[in-house]
Structures are given as structure tokens and as C-alpha cells.
Amino acid sequence: MDIKGLDYNTQREKLILSEYGREIQKMVDIAISLPTKEERMSCARAIIHQMEMKNPQVREGNNYQQTLWDHLYLMSHKQLDIDWPYDMSDAENILSKPSPMPHPTHEGQAHLRHYGHLMAETFEKLKTMPAGEERDELTRLVANQMKRDLATWGHGSIDDEKVADDLARFTDGIIQIDLSSFHFDNFNMSAAGNDLKRNKKRK
Numbered sequence: 001m002d003i004k005g006l007d008y009n010t011q012r013e014k015l016i017l018s019e020y021g022r023e024i025q026k027m028v029d030i031a032i033s034l035p036t037k038e039e040r041m042s043c044a045r046a047i048i049h050q051m052e053m054k055n056p057q058v059r060e061g062n063n064y065q066q067t068l069w070d071h072l073y074l075m076s077h078k079q080l081d082i083d084w085p086y087d088m089s090d091a092e093n094i095l096s097k098p099s100p101m102p103h104p105t106h107e108g109q110a111h112l113r114h115y116g117h118l119m120a121e122t123f124e125k126l127k128t129m130p131a132g133e134e135r136d137e138l139t140r141l142v143a144n145q146m147k148r149d150l151a152t153w154g155h156g157s158i159d160d161e162k163v164a165d166d167l168a169r170f171t172d173g174i175i176q177i178d179l180s181s182f183h184f185d186n187f188n189m190s191a192a193g194n195d196l197k198r199n200k201k202r203k
Contacts, residue, residue, distance in 0.1 A: 016075050019055050028075045041082045047072060070094055114153035115146060115166075123170040139175055143167055144185045160184065 015025055024047065031043040048068050051058075058064050069084060070091040078088075122142055129135040146163045163184075164177050 016077075017071055020051055020071070020075070021054060024050060024054060025075060028072065028080070032076055032080050037082060040080060044072060044080065044082050115149050115170075119145065119149070120170075123167075127171050127174050135175075139167070139177065140182075143177060143182070147184055 015022060027043070027047050027050065031040050031047060034040045034043060048065075051068050051071065058067055061067055066086045069086050070088065071094070072080070073084065073088045073091045074094065119142070122138070126135065126138060126142065129138065143163055146166060147160070150159075150162065160179055164179055164182075167175050167177060
């Protein structure tokens with residue numbers, strides 16, 4: 001509905017810094033239009049005073065005066081022609097969005113979530129170990145732990161082929177176990193399920 005004479009916020013230009021309100025923005029627009037630099041500078045100082053009164057929490061920051069002038073610079077769309085008392089080169093950083101946070105899993109590897117960080121580090125170690133008895137023993141221990149992890153966190157799945165596939169995939173194909181000759185430890189799947197239930201109750 002459009003009623004003549006009524007001014008809706010939805011029809012107005014979006015405020016750059018909403019914490020100062022539309023009246024301060026109007027003052028900034030007037031300052032830009034003033035004919036002399038002296039008048040613009042005088043008006044700018046008055047606006048800075050009003051901004052500080054409007055948003056007193058800005059005083060809690062270090063060098064808050066520069067922050068206020070940075071805000072004025074942004075609110076003027078960089079069009080206010082005055083002798084700025086501070087360097088304005090970093091002012092636009094105030095409006096920049098923060099960098100995306102990294103995924104909290106190990107190096108962003110969400111597919112390793114049921115194996116955990118320590119297993120991810122062990123996969124990396126296996127990739128650099130020379131072939132021999134030491135690597136074979138570590139492979140045996142890792143494969144059995146993977147099977148336990150799958151039973152505990154993988155909805156009861158303890159498929160031997162999945163363990164072999166995952167181990168090969170997470171070691172870039174370096175570690176391959178032959179299921180026809182590889183023997184897993186005897187493993188009680190129901191016990192793993194009970195452990196998981198007990199862990200959930202403790203939380």
C-alpha cells in the first residue's frame with residue numbers, strides 16, 4: 001500500500017551504519033553538500049560529537065576517535081571533502097566480512113569424523129613408513145581400531161571390506177590389506193553398542 005505523504009523505512013536507502021540512525025545520516029548528507037571546506041569541516045566535527053553521544057559504547061574501544069571518523073568516512077560514501085584528521089585507508093575494513101572459519105574437524109576432513117584426529121595422524125604416519133614388520137603391526141592395530149570405531153560410531157557397521165577400503169583410501173592406496181589372509185581380532189559388537197549408550201548417558 002502506497003499512501004501519499006507517508007515515508008516508509010522499506011522505501012528508504014539502506015543505512016551504512018544503522019547504529020547511528022537516519023538523522024545522523026541526513027546530517028552527513030548535508031555536510032557533503034556544503035559549499036566550502038571550512039563549513040564541511042565544522043559540520044563534520046559537530047556530527048562526530050553527535051555520533052559519540054548517539055553511540056557512547058564506541059568509547060570503550062582503543063583510539064575510538066579514529067573509529068568515529070572512520071564511520072563518518074563510510075557514511076559519507078567517501079564523498080565528504082575535508083582534511084581528515086586520520087588516515088582513512090583502513091576505514092573500509094570495518095565493513096569487511098570475517099574470513100570463513102575452518103571446519104573444526106582435522107584439516108576439514110569431515111569424512112574421518114568417526115575415526116577421530118588420532119587415527120587421521122596415524123594414517124599419515126603409515127603413508128611414510130617403510131614396508132616391514134613394524135608397519136605391518138601398526139596396520140593390524142589400526143585396522144582393528146577402525147573396526148571398533150565403526151561399530152561404536154558407525155551405526156553398528158563392522159564390515160571388513162569397509163575397513164579395508166577406508167584404510168586404503170586414507171593412506172592414498174599405500175596400505176592394502178588382503179582380507180583373505182588378514183585376521184581381525186575377535187570383536188563383540190554388542191559391547192561396543194553398550195559403551196556408546198553409556199557415553200551418551202554421561203553427557
